[in-house]
Amino acid sequence: MTIAPREYDFVAARRRLEAKPKAAGPKLVSLEAAAALVKDGDHVAIGGCLYSRTPLALVWALLRRRPRRLTFSRNLMCYEGEWGMVAGAVDKLVTSWMGIGLPWGLSRIQREFVEGGRVEFEEWSHLGLGLRYRAAAMGVPFLPSLTMLGSGLMDVGGSKTVECPYTGERLHAVPALFPDVAIIHVQRADRLGNCQIDGYPHMDGDIARAASTVLVTAEEIVSEDEIRLHGDRTVIPGFAVDALAHAPYGSYPHECYGAYDSEPEHFTTYVEGIQQRGAAGVADYLERYVYAPGSHADYLALFGQDRLTRAVERGRMLTT
Amino acid sequence: MSATANELLAVMGARELRDNTTVFTGVGAPMMASVLAQRSHAPGLTMMVEGGVIGPMWKPGELPISTNEMRAAYRAQALPGITDAFLLAQRGFFDVGFIGGAQIDCHGNLNTSAIGGYARPKVRLPGSGGANDIISLCREVMILTVHEKRRFTERVDFVTSPGYLEGGDARRRHGLLFGGVSRVVTTLGIFGFENESRRLQLLALHPGCTLDQVRDNTGFEVLVSPNLTTTKPPTEEELGILRMLDPRRQFIG
Numbered sequence: 001m002t003i004a005p006r007e008y009d010f011v012a013a014r015r016r017l018e019a020k021p022k023a024a025g026p027k028l029v030s031l032e033a034a035a036a037l038v039k040d041g042d043h044v045a046i047g048g049c050l051y052s053r054t055p056l057a058l059v060w061a062l063l064r065r066r067p068r069r070l071t072f073s074r075n076l077m078c079y080e081g082e083w084g085m086v087a088g089a090v091d092k093l094v095t096s097w098m099g100i101g102l103p104w105g106l107s108r109i110q111r112e113f114v115e116g117g118r119v120e121f122e123e124w125s126h127l128g129l130g131l132r133y134r135a136a137a138m139g140v141p142f143l144p145s146l147t148m149l150g151s152g153l154m155d156v157g158g159s160k161t162v163e164c165p166y167t168g169e170r171l172h173a174v175p176a177l178f179p180d181v182a183i184i185h186v187q188r189a190d191r192l193g194n195c196q197i198d199g200y201p202h203m204d205g206d207i208a209r210a211a212s213t214v215l216v217t218a219e220e221i222v223s224e225d226e227i228r229l230h231g232d233r234t235v236i237p238g239f240a241v242d243a244l245a246h247a248p249y250g251s252y253p254h255e256c257y258g259a260y261d262s263e264p265e266h267f268t269t270y271v272e273g274i275q276q277r278g279a280a281g282v283a284d285y286l287e288r289y290v291y292a293p294g295s296h297a298d299y300l301a302l303f304g305q306d307r308l309t310r311a312v313e314r315g316r317m318l319t320t
Numbered sequence: 321m322s323a324t325a326n327e328l329l330a331v332m333g334a335r336e337l338r339d340n341t342t343v344f345t346g347v348g349a350p351m352m353a354s355v356l357a358q359r360s361h362a363p364g365l366t367m368m369v370e371g372g373v374i375g376p377m378w379k380p381g382e383l384p385i386s387t388n389e390m391r392a393a394y395r396a397q398a399l400p401g402i403t404d405a406f407l408l409a410q411r412g413f414f415d416v417g418f419i420g421g422a423q424i425d426c427h428g429n430l431n432t433s434a435i436g437g438y439a440r441p442k443v444r445l446p447g448s449g450g451a452n453d454i455i456s457l458c459r460e461v462m463i464l465t466v467h468e469k470r471r472f473t474e475r476v477d478f479v480t481s482p483g484y485l486e487g488g489d490a491r492r493r494h495g496l497l498f499g500g501v502s503r504v505v506t507t508l509g510i511f512g513f514e515n516e517s518r519r520l521q522l523l524a525l526h527p528g529c530t531l532d533q534v535r536d537n538t539g540f541e542v543l544v545s546p547n548l549t550t551t552k553p554p555t556e557e558e559l560g561i562l563r564m565l566d567p568r569r570q571f572i573g
Contacts, residue, residue, distance in 0.1 A: 049371060049388040049402065075402060076388065076449060097449035101385045102348055103570070106446065114444040121444070123433060125452035126370065127410075130403030146410055147456045150494030152438065152479040153448060161495065170495040200372050200393055201401040255389055262389065318382070318390040 002092075002122050003157045003175055007043070010141045013178040016212045020242075027193035027216075027244040031296055034215045034243040035061035038070070038181050045133065045177075045211055046074040047184035047204040048251065051100065051262045053197075054078060055185040057217050057250040057296050062183070063087050064290060073179060075129055075203055078254070079270065082109040083290070085119055086282040092120040094177075096129050103264075104271045109282060123156050124148070132177035133203050136210030144171040182211035184236070185250045187259060189218040190226070193241030196233040199257025199319070208236040217247035219259055249300050249308060261314035263307065323554045324573040325507045327562055328526065329464045330356055331554040332505045333418065336462055340364035341415040344454050347387055349464040350418035352562060352571055355383075359561050366397075368414060370450040372405040374398040380565045387450075406450065409457035412498065417458030419451050421465030423476050426519050426540040427490075428463065428483025428501040430455070431476035438478050448480045455481040460502045467506035467537050474540040484518035508534050510551065514543055521545055527553045 006012070035058060038044060044062075048054040059080045072084050073094035081098055084090030086109060098110045098121075114121045124132065127147045135143040144162060148154055149172050154161075162173040184204050186195040195216055197204060208214050216236070221244075227234060250256070253263035273281030293299040300308065323331065326349050333353030337343060339362040345354040351369075355378060358365045366375050371388030375397030378384070384392035393399060400408070408414070422445075423431040432451060436442030455461050465471060483501045484491055491500060504511040509525040521543040522534060527550060535542050566572050 050386050052371070052386070052388045052390075076386075095447065097447040099446045103385060106444075110446075111444045115441055117440055123447045125448045125456075126450040127403065127406035127453040127457075130406065134403050146495070146497065147406070147453045149456065149496050150479070150482045150485050150491065151452055151456075152433070153452060156438070169497065172495070199390070200388065200399045202372070202388070203402055205401070206403065257390055257393070264385070315390065318379075318394060 002120060007177050008141045008175040010139055010176060013136065013212070014139055022239045024192055024238060026191045027238065027241050028191045028221065029243045029245055031057055031061045031217065031245040031247055034058065034245045035065060037213055037215060037243055038062055038067060040067055041069045042180040043071040043073065045179035045182045045207040046072060046080060047182065047202065047207060048254070049202040050076040050078050051254040052200070053185050053202065053256050054080060054251050054254040055183040055217055056080065056252065056254055057185070057247040058183040058215055059083065060290055060296060060299060063089060063286070073129070073177065075126055082107060082282055083286060085109060085113045086279050087286055090119060092122065094122045094124070094129070096124050096126040100267050100271070104267060108274050109279060112279060123153060125153055128153065128174055130203055131174040133206040133210050135174060135176035136178040137206040140176060142173040142175050145174050146171060148172050177210065179207065179211040181213045181215060182207040183215045184208060185217045185247070185256065187218070187256065188220040188222045189216060189244055190222055190224045192224065193238035193244045194227045194234050195236035195241065196227065196230065197235045201235055205235045208240050213242045214240055216241050216244045217250040218244065219248055219250060219256060221246045247296060252300065252308065252311065253303065255315065258319045259315050260308070260311040261318060263311060323559060325466055326352065326571060326573045327559060328507055328554060329353065329505060330562055330572065331558045332510065332526070332551060333462065333464045334360065336503055336505065337362050337365055337416060342366045342368065342413060343416045343418055344368045344409055344414040344458050345418040346370065346420050346451065346454070347384065348420045348571065350420055351383070352566070353464065354418060355565055356558060356561055360558065368405060368408065370402065370405065372400050372402045374400065381567050383566060383571060406453045406457065409453065412459065414458040415460060417454035417461040419454055419461065419463055421471060423471055423473060424463065424465060424504065425473055425476045427485060427487045428504060428513065428520065429476050429479045429485060430463070430481040430483065431478045433478045433480040435477055452481040455483070455501065456496055456499070458499050461499060462503040462505060463501060464505045467508040469537050469539055472538040472540065484513065487518040488516070508537065519543055522548060524549045524551050526551050
């Protein structure tokens with residue numbers, strides 16, 4: 001049984017939220033200042049999905065602080081989970097699937113760390129994890145569902161069933177997951193933290209409501225008027241956001257809908273490093289791309305403006 | 321034209337889909353099958369993709385690698401988000417769920433989690449993703465898989481996604497009120513399930529494939545339908561559509 005009462009204690013989670021100021025003030029800080037709000041031992045829910053709208057700038061800034069004993073949770077975990085394990089930052093991963101995608105094969109790092117018992121790996125179905133965040137976003141301790149019933153996954157996290165008080169049917173009582181921190185990348189926000197997302201919303205609206213502390217990066221910081229002109233696109237209200245940083249290419253080399261495409265060739269190079277040298281390949285990558293560059297702009301410079309420009313062109317082509 | 325393994329799966333899978341229905345489709349062969357059906361006999365087929373994408377019209381040459389990328393969302397009718405996408409399945413909006421290969425047992429249970437013990441596995445696999453949800457929530461589920469002995473085993477090491485569990489009415493007893501696996505389409509033939517025992521039962525062989533071949537590549541006793549038939553080979557038209565969609569052969573092999 002791996003779920004902890006703190007994860008679904010909806011009363012305590014509500015008290016934590018009530019104790020926070022909801023002032024409609026400016027939320028803009030530096031990327032580094034935003035990442036500094038993550039404490040050792042925190043459960044960090046990561047926005048986006050797989051290699052789409054991953055808050056990689058925040059992951060980058062977070063790992064540079066050499067954090068310890070973190071839990072990362074994400075619907076589909078891409079290589080940020082590998083980074084966390086190899087960096088020694090993460091003790092536990094919570095997800096429904098881990099890898100980059102079919103062409104890149106099994107995650108050798110997941111294999112090495114999970115088969116060796118070096119990290120705890122808690123698996124849910126995709127909807128199972130989505131409902132955990134949704135229950136927390138709704139402020140309730142569980143949601144009834146028909147998913148995962150009868151499968152081995154029920155035992156992994158210690159799921160319980162509940163008898164419906166109306167129909168008598170037995171349902172999966174999917175436990176809430178209130179993360180300590182949510183990290184999210186969006187296309188645009190105003191300085192007050194009102195965040196708009198284009199394209200698929202993934203689970204970001206839910207993790208922003210579920211977490212105690214919400215850190216956001218945005219491709220663009222726009223005027224309050226511009227947000228008000230299209231209030232229907234605002235997925236995360238400013239009062240839910242604790243810190244906002246301006247981070248152009250904040251998901252790169254993952255994709256950001258409408259803004260830029262991902263870089264599959266870069267993934268291939270990264271995976272080749274692992275095929276040749278195992279975890280040392282990831283350690284080298286972290287040294288080169290995460291620890292060495294002094295700023296996020298320096299990190300982007302490692303890819304070069306030409307590649308960024310081409311990724312932008314592909315991103316436009318795929319959304320028009 | 322001779323077909324690759326993935327082309328065969330896509331063609332045979334596509335033929336199982338009917339026009340004017342809804343399909344919740346996974347990446348790889350299921351996705352190829354769904355698009356092929358859409359572009360041949362089932363123009364009224366609506367696809368749902370796991371990333372939270374309804375009714376996309378994928379661009380030839382730009383098929384998605386993941387269910388959560390811009391290529392998957394190309395010209396979608398709606399982008400409801402992942403949790404809400406699966407909740408549409410729980411509500412009952414999907415006629416067919418379409419998922420890919422894994423370790424599979426005689427009752428259609430799938431393992432994509434771990435080979436060997438679960439806690440300290442011999443081989444840790446990627447995990448369920450949405451497969452458990454699709455198999456639990458769609459009205460009918462079809463599995464497309466390469467037919468190999470190491471995949472077809474009497475009991476899976478771990479039930480990631482429930483087929484008929486222990487067989488008989490086990491699904492119902494565990495609270496899975498709806499759905500069930502209707503077809504397992506492999507590179508050798510097409511299986512259904514025997515009514516009582518809910519064990520895999522061979523319904524048809526693909527052209528050139530034999531019963532012995534199926535037995536040799538299956539780790540449990542193969543039940544054979546008394547009305548065993550042979551499927552029609554992939555047509556030039558079917559293969560032509562697949563090759564037009566995937567000119568770089570990223571998915572069809």
